[in-house]
Amino acid sequence: MLQLQNVKKLPENWTTCELDNVLFKISNGANVIQYEEKVGYPICRIETIWNENIDLDRVKYIKENGKEFIEKHALQYGDILLSHINSDAHLGKTGLFKNQVEILIHGINILLIRPVEHFSSGFLNYQFKYLRVKGIFIDAAQRAVNQSSINQKKLKSFQIVVAPLHEQHRIVAKIEELFSELDKGIENLKTAQAQLKVYRQALLKHAFEGKLTAQWRAQRRVKQSVAPAQAGAQFLNDTNSRPTPSRGPALRGNNEAGSGNDKPLGTADALLKHIQQERAQRYQQQLADWEASGKQGSKPKPPKSLPSLTAEELAELPELPEGWAYIRVGAVIDDPTYGTSKKCDYEVDGIGVLRIPNVISGKVDASDLKFAQFTADEIASYKLNVGDILIIRSNGSVSIVGRCALVSSADIDYLYAGYLIRLRSNLHIVEPRFLLNTFALHSVRKQIEQKAKSTSGVNNINTGEIQSLVVALCSVEEQRQVHLELESRLSETDQLDQTITTSLQQAEALRQAILKKAFSGQLVPQDQNDESASELLARIRAGREQSDKPTRGRKAT
Structure with a gap:
């Protein structure tokens, strides 16, 4: 028997028992051929339990329609569906059938639980949710590759709390009242969160179409048109002026002479020529x-020749302003490299290895590290530099493939695992932060997901496919301005998003607190006139003794 904690604190007229004591039926479903097309009656499956409810958009259909089959496998009002074979994250999830559809067939790999007539199925359903929150299902589960399971025998031994029947109804009504209010608040928060995502994408779209820096370019043009006239006037007025020696070519990057704002705006052709020159110089430097x-x-190795953009690709892309051009990612980075395939573990005395869970929201989160030992050559191969970008290359969820993190100074002592790819920017062509934000752009995400999507269940993108991605680029000076414009706006968005996330977490904690109160007898007041839980169980037991298959009336819900 799986014991519950704090049962001594239950109200006087409550008690506990094994789940089996209040069950009329527990069974697996019909093992029949299922179809996507609406060929007959709907049949539930594991995916039908969604968001703690029965979702009729996640059913399949069967051709069987015999009377005996329907009577045997059709759900009845108040039946509970329980996911007993699933990943730990979904194990024990339930949904309550309330005649959402006239006939729903009970399918394989999901348990049907039908309590006896004088026990509230709603009370039992919410208690399952409480047990799941407490981790009872995971503790009792048997584990195999990528999934856990609980058999019927073990489930029937679960210890549950029993309240008087009338109080069960009051508890269910109160839970539904509170959850309804909570759900409205959660829905509003999620709507606001979705609106922030739309705003973020609109902002990124404007940024990478040059719209956020339109004023910056205009000011540059004005300054450049005024500067020659001012210089001529100054020369004519200053009869004592003498030419000064040349300072030589401007330095690169942050070491450029002046602010960089004195440079004329370039053309797209000039930008592409600059990229070619920098790639060649980068190779010569690496060789030296x-x-x-x-x-x-x-x-x-010399830089790879990248395929030109096709007319079809360009036709789908928005026009860019002066000085911008579309390029392939491979033109602005060194050859991407895969991470180590060495086995890592928590208990190894070695170097921390970054994995998929460490790539979160554009940053490295090193709170969950595994370790391994490496040779000097291996360390050199998988070393990280400030400004490197780690990108997830493989995952069961295509939305996670392509998720990136920018390496900071706090992360350079770590190495990286094989499901990640390291991108190293040519800093004379592209700012790492600019490239990082590019990967979050909807149009780039669309390219990644099209390349990565697979029917095998594992979505993957390789280094060549990353290099082939088409992105917009401008001068390094304008990239820095884009970052400043984005940072000022996105920082506010991030703060709002974090506030919403915190509120959602608090709402979930409140939901759990409501369930805890409900099943410790603190949610609604007790009524001493109610039949006690012990008397209720005695009545259920007496009914079972009268007949192995008691006649059932309308189920308590």
Whole structure:
């Protein structure tokens, strides 16, 4: 028997018993061929239990329609469906049948639980949800690859609390009243959260179409048109002026002479030519570094020739402003590299290895690290630099494939695992933060998911497919301005989103608190005139003794 905690604190007229003592029926469903098309009666399956309810949009259909089959397998009002074979995250989820459809057939791999006539199915359904929150189902489960299960024998031994029947009804009514109010609040929060996502995408779209920096470009044009006239006037007025020696070529990146705002706005062709030059110079620098190190490691390879953008690809893309161009990701990064395939564990004394769970919301979260030991050559191969981007390449959920994190100074002592790919930006062409935000853009996400989607259940994107992604690019100076514009706006959005997330967590905690009060006898007042739980169980037991198959009237719900 699986024991409940704190049963001594139950009200005087409550008691406990094994689940089996209040069951009329527990069974698996019909093992028949199921169809997507509406060929006959709907049949429930594991996916039908959704959001703690029975979702009729997640059923399939069967051709069987015999009277005996329907009587045997059709759900009755108040039946509970319980997921007894599933991942830990979904094990023990339930849904209560309330005649949402005239006939719903009970399908395989999901348990039907029907309590006896004088026991509220609603009370039992909510108690299952409470037991799931407490982790009772996971504690009792048997585990196999990627799923857990509870057999009927073990489930029937679960200890449940029993309240007087009239109080059961009062508890169910109160829970539904409170949950209804809670659900309205949650719905409003989720609506606000969805609106923030739409706003974020609109903001990113404007950013990568050059609209956020339109004023910045206009100011540059004005400054550039005014500067020559001012310089000429100054020269004519200053008869004592003398030419100064040239300072030589401007330095790159943050070390450029001046603010960078004195540079004329370039054209798209000039930007593409600049990219080609920088790729060639990057290769020559890598080659020189390799030779200076005594030719340690693999010899750098020349940059790959990337396919030109097709007319079909360009036709689907919005027009870009002056100085912007569409390029493939491979043009602005070194060759992407896969992570280590070495087995990692929590208990190993070694180097922390970043995995899929560590890539969260554009950042590295090192709170859940595994470790492994590496040679010096392996460390050199999987070393991370500030500004590297880690991208998830494989997952069962296609929405997770392509999720990225930017490596900071706090992360460079870690290595990275094989389900991640390291992208290293050519800093003379692209700012890492600009590239990171690019991967969150809806149009880029669409490309990733189209390339990654698979029917095998595991979605995957490889290095070549990442290099082939089409993105918008501008000068490094404008990229920095884009980041400033985005950061000021997205920081407010992120704060709002975090507030909503916290409120949703609080709402879930409140839901659990309501269930805890309900099944400890604190949610509604007791009525001393009610038949006690012990008397109720005695009446149920007497009814069973009279007949192995008692006649059932309308079920208590």
